[in-house]
Amino acid sequence: MALLKNGAVTAPPSAPAAARALTSGDPFAATGVAADRGANRYGFCSIEDFPPGISDLSFTHEDAGGFYNYVNKFTAPNFWYRDGGVLSWIYGEEYDDWQGTYGFDACVAEYHSGHGTMDGNGVFSMPMGGTWGGSAWVNSADMRLGNEVARYLFFSTCLSLRIGGGNSPIRTWDAANLGLRMIFGFETTSVDNPDYGALFFTKWNANGRKFSKAWLDASWEIDPHQAPSVVACGATQAEAQDRLWNEGNFSTAAASKNWWWWTWYDAAKSIREDRLELPGSPQTARFAPQRLSPSRLTELAGHYGVRLDGGLPDDALGPHGVALGAGPSGDGGPRLTIDHRGVREITFAEADGTGRDAPSAAEAVRIAQDAVETFGLADRVDLVADKVRHQYHAGGTADEIADPRVRETHVVFTQLVDGHPVVTPGLGEVRVSIDGGGTVTTIVDATREVERLAGSAPAAPSPGREDTRNPSTVDEALDAPAQRLLRRLSAGGRVPAEVRTIPDSTAVGYALRGDDGTHVVRRTVEVDCGEGLAKRYVLEAPLR
Structure with missing residues (x-):
């Protein structure tokens, strides 16, 4: 039976901490606050x-x-x-x-x-x-x-x-x-x-x-x-x-x-040419529901080499997800977490701390592709190497600052559905992190298997508005959400002087909402907010 301590489910002291529910932990759990300060x-x-x-x-x-x-x-x-x-x-x-x-x-x-x-x-x-x-x-x-x-x-x-x-x-x-x-x-x-x-x-x-x-x-x-x-x-x-x-x-x-x-x-930097053509016949995708039964959790743990010395307690899968294995900071083995959406994050090792730079982008992509193949991450979904992101670090004193170094390179494989990418950030992708020693430290698998595709139902235009259900270009599709944004900002008394597109942010593909995906056009823009201020906004337009 699991114990509840400081908001987190743990195994009894006599049993290995091989599995726990992802519950709401108190970020002050390991420390105290001076009594004379009250809560503060x-x-x-x-x-x-x-x-x-x-x-x-x-x-x-x-x-x-x-x-x-x-x-x-x-x-x-x-x-x-x-x-x-x-x-x-x-x-x-x-x-x-x-x-x-x-x-x-x-x-x-x-x-x-x-x-x-x-x-x-x-x-x-x-x-x-x-x-x-x-x-x-x-x-x-x-x-x-x-x-x-x-x-x-x-x-x-x-x-x-x-x-x-x-x-x-x-x-x-x-x-x-x-x-x-x-x-x-x-x-x-x-x-x-x-x-x-x-x-x-x-x-x-x-x-x-x-x-x-x-x-x-x-x-x-x-x-x-x-x-x-x-x-x-x-x-x-x-x-x-x-x-x-x-x-x-x-x-x-x-x-x-x-x-x-x-x-x-x-x-993020794109490593493939964007396809910005609008689909001739937009579709909806139905994704297979996530089933995280004890047998499925055991299967995933075995697939990634995660130790389950104490087995799975009855309450391992909480409303926020589950964590399996002690992880790199524990027994040295891999650690697997699965959040409430079914996103799997496997941590194999801490990033190399010797100061070595991570491999070049090309070498990182090769290592990441090997990891995808080794774990069969593209066996049931269609993946394409899409983006590279670097985690940099630097520091020093008030007198001297070291030059930036690359701690990890993250390669993003985007899931394709009938040839079109999933464009919702954090979903429909696999992210592989590689450190300066060329070691794969973490894999995040946020892909979803497609259950079926179907044609989108046509939507009637709003009364009194022009029918824009069949735009011919990306800019035309995004015109309506851009105008809505400008009207909303202008309602505060100031009309933005400039709206600019963030490079590499325009995409055509599937947006995920629960178990469903619909064709959309998506773009991030930056808006002049006056007094030297700016803010970014995401424009998204459904295609029907």
Whole structure:
């Protein structure tokens, strides 16, 4: 019989921990919070309604809410300020720990979702929801965080943690950092999306509960054309690197900023020519339902060499999925997790830590193809090598910064359905990660077997609108969602001056919704939001 401890199902002490349900773990489970501080664990700010001259956002409350709803199961957060309640005093030294309860230095983990930008001097700035003390903006040069309670900052904004173009986390955050352990943000502009906060904990629970990997993977699954980033600090290079790669529980202890180390995913790069022709007869696909019976779990474990010394307990498969095997940090064998959607993630090894660069893209594709063949991942689905993404890392001190190195190369094989790709990020694909030693460290299999294909039912045009059911080009198909986006943004009082297409982001293929797939055109665009701000949006149009 399994035991329930700190929100996680574990095997009894006398039995090997070979299988456990993916339940909601408390990220403070392994640490304590100083009694004289009360809870002081979490604080939130989110802004959708901005002052005139700045385009409003649509999903920041849902974004912050996903993080909030998860941690609120364990501890009630100190505060959640929204829209006009988000003011500059929250981030300034004078009031950032107001009454020991409120402000961005009053809690261990702080989450802000909204607009952000960075100037040519590496100063990060955010517009507030209103004006306080004559100011409607805050910037990193004026912040002093970590001398009181803050240890982890999550900036779900554009350009909050830049590492390119002469920028570095040290350049932006050194003066502001007075005890922070980690900062999470973006090198690029980011997509206005409701799922960052919730996906962060989904990934954290599924991938061995490591903060940096959870943040990067959650952002990748929302849109592979943005570049998420994370930095960790420590007294030594080894401490900063260990924190970056392995920290997975929130700690109240302040960190030295002698050393900084950071990592990021670059935007995905296509390695095959895009097919952007519209299908003559769009179809719908029905995918076989996921069946994760005990016998199927045992079969998958055996297929990937995952040890099940204690067998499968009756409650191994929880509502969030299942984890099989102790993994690289345990007995050295592979670890398999399967989330609630049926996505399989197999971890064979930790990435090589010797500093060697990962293989070239061409060599990585060859190694990845061998792995796909070895495990028969294309036996029942049609896969094509489609994209390459690199995980970089770099770091140093205020005096010297090392050049970026490639820690892992991720090769993405996209699933084809009747010759057309699945275009929903994170689904209908196999991702193979290769480290500097040429070792396959992780395989993520998010493919679905096709049960049947059928013609799409024609949809009647809306009353009073032109019939656009049969567009002849991608641009024509995307015109209606683009116009809807512009009308929505303009309703806030400002008409965007520019909309540009993100390179390699246009695709024609199947979007997955549950067990069904429908033909769509998809594209990521970046919109001018005024006052030097920008935001990305995903346009998607069904084809009928």
